[in-house]
Amino acid sequence: MEPLIDAATEARERAYAPYSHFAVGAAVLAGGRIFAGCNVENASYGLTMCAERSAIFAAVAAGEQRIDAIAIVTAADSPTPPCGACRQVLREFGPHATVISATTAGQRTQHTLPQLLPDSFGPDNLT
Numbered sequence: 001m002e003p004l005i006d007a008a009t010e011a012r013e014r015a016y017a018p019y020s021h022f023a024v025g026a027a028v029l030a031g032g033r034i035f036a037g038c039n040v041e042n043a044s045y046g047l048t049m050c051a052e053r054s055a056i057f058a059a060v061a062a063g064e065q066r067i068d069a070i071a072i073v074t075a076a077d078s079p080t081p082p083c084g085a086c087r088q089v090l091r092e093f094g095p096h097a098t099v100i101s102a103t104t105a106g107q108r109t110q111h112t113l114p115q116l117l118p119d120s121f122g123p124d125n126l127t
């Protein structure tokens with residue numbers, strides 16, 4: 001998982017967060033490859049994109065639709081969990097994914113997506 005955390009840490013450096021000043025980096029492992037993302041804020045606030053979804057969408061855009069793990073890195077005092085919207089988007093491509101939250105200071109937590117989003121809504125609910 002170290003390369004994944006390293007990629008998220010590096011992506012965090014490219015966060016565009018002039019309003020919250022809360023820089024987030026994320027990286028997903030999909031198809032054996034790593035795809036990174038960062039949060040991108042907007043003057044209209046509501047159009048802000050989280051780092052996790054940036055990374056997930058980068059993987060999908062590259063042709064990878066199965067996500068095995070995601071790492072999220074912030075400089076917060078404790079590891080930052082993914083927001084609800086990002087949990088639901090991750091559910092689509094990584095229903096069993098490992099979710100690692102890490103701080104730049106080295107703290108870490110690890111969960112599975114079902115732990116973070118139990119009894120979730122997914123593609124099977126539409127059949």
Ligand code: THU
Pocket residue numbers: 017020022023024038039040041048049050051052081082083086
């Ligand atoms: N943010 C993320 O990128 N991921 C999360 O899971 C939580 C929040 C971003 C959105 C916004 O740019 C800033 O953090 C403060 O909410």
